[in-house]
Amino acid sequence: MKWALFVAKIALLSSLQAQTEGQPALLDKVISHPGSYSQVCDVMSAPADLPYRAFQISGFSGASFSKANLAKIKENRDAVVKEIRARLLELDLKTVAKTPSEDPxxxxxxxxxxxxxxxxxxxxxxxxxxxxxxxxEALPELLAVESKLVKGIADAKDDAKASPPLVSGWYVANEGGPEYDEKESDAKRDRRVNLFQARVAQRDVVMTIAVLLREKSYEPYLKSRIETAYAKGIKALVKTDGLDKFKPGEPLPPELEGMEIRIDPITKVPVARYSTVAIPYSRESRDEIRAAAGKWISEHP
Structure with missing residues (x-):
């Protein structure tokens, strides 16, 4: 009996160790091979001053998480989040991205x-x-990454020899950028593009922080400039997109068929799933979100 109990304990410990060790592998797998792929016909573009896109991430390149991968992620949610937090702290923003292999x-x-x-x-x-x-739980790590992005962007703007932060997966064209110049060196072009994509990523990190606080209906966030602008923007979209005809629980009017519509939990107005509100970027609005996140962290040690 003692031997059987000992073997059972060893098996349990091995299983737990395998589960723990498996989370980095799962995180790597779903990011390298998210499972769902679509052709991208139009390049996303943004003006040079790069407003926030509330609340959509700007880097869609046709890859998204499949139902099976989402199920795995949610099944292992706590362990995956722990690994995400560790991964965020490991980012040095100097690593040149490698193109993953094709999803088998x-x-x-x-x-x-x-x-x-x-x-x-x-x-x-x-x-x-x-x-x-x-x-x-990842708010502290997101704040750290956002700070590194801002510092790296500022350093690259101040020093022509400084490399901008390196991110991957964002393919946003600069609407105010220069025309193609065949005389421009590859190094200069790459630096210019990398700097713009780093700025896109920084906006998306701020928006991710805002989304997490918004989901909690956190009062310091709800008083922010970003939330005020977003509420005003989606209320305007209700009229321009004809969403005022949407009634929860009733069939969609013909002109709204095919749209995924939900009621926004904060403003209580209907919102189309992929709609966005452009909100001008400012250092003040960014600092407000960081302050709200810092307050949340201090209240939830």
């Missing part, structure tokens, strides 16, 4: 590139995971 068994493929992002870099899929898992 995509769950969905609509003529898209069958790979995701380099899991060792800051990328949109990592931020999507944070939002999907409602990982408010």
């Amino acid at each position: 068994a995509p769950e969905e493929n609509n003529d898209g590139d069958t790979y995701g992002c380099d899991p060792k870099t800051l990328n949109p899929l990592l931020l999507e995971l944070i939002q999907e898992t409602h990982a408010v």
Whole structure:
């Protein structure tokens, strides 16, 4: 009996160790091969001053999480969030991204590139995971990453020899950027593009922090400039998009068929799933979100 009990304990410990060790592998897998792929016909673009896109991540490149991968993530939510927090702290923003191998068994493929992002870099899929898992525990690490982005961007602007922060998976065109110049060196072009994508990523990190606080209906966030602007923006969209005809629980009017509509929990107005509100970026609005996150962290040690 003692030997059987000993063997059972060893088996349990081995199982727990395997589960713990498996989370980095799971995180790497779902970011490298998210499972669902679509063709991207239009390049996303943004003006040079880069407003926030509330509340959508800007880096959609056709790759998204399949139902099976989302189920695995949610099944292992706490362990995955723990690994996400560790991964955020490991990011040095100097690593050149590697292109992942193609997904050997995509769950969905609509003529898209069958790979995701380099899991060792800051990328949109990592931020999507944070939002999907409602990982408010990751606020300290998100603040640290955002600070590194801001410092790296400032250093690159002040010093032409300083490399901008390196992120991957964001493919946003600069509407105010220069025309293609065949005489421009590859190094200069890469630096310019990398700096712009780093700024896009920084906006998305701030928005991810805002999303986590908004989900908690956290009062210091609800008083922020960003929430005020977002509420005003989606209320305007109700009229321009004809969403005022939407009634929960009733069939969609013909003109709204095919749209995914929900009631926003804060403003109580209907919102189309993929709608966004452009909100001008300012250092003040960014600092407000950081302050609200810092207050949340201090209240939830």
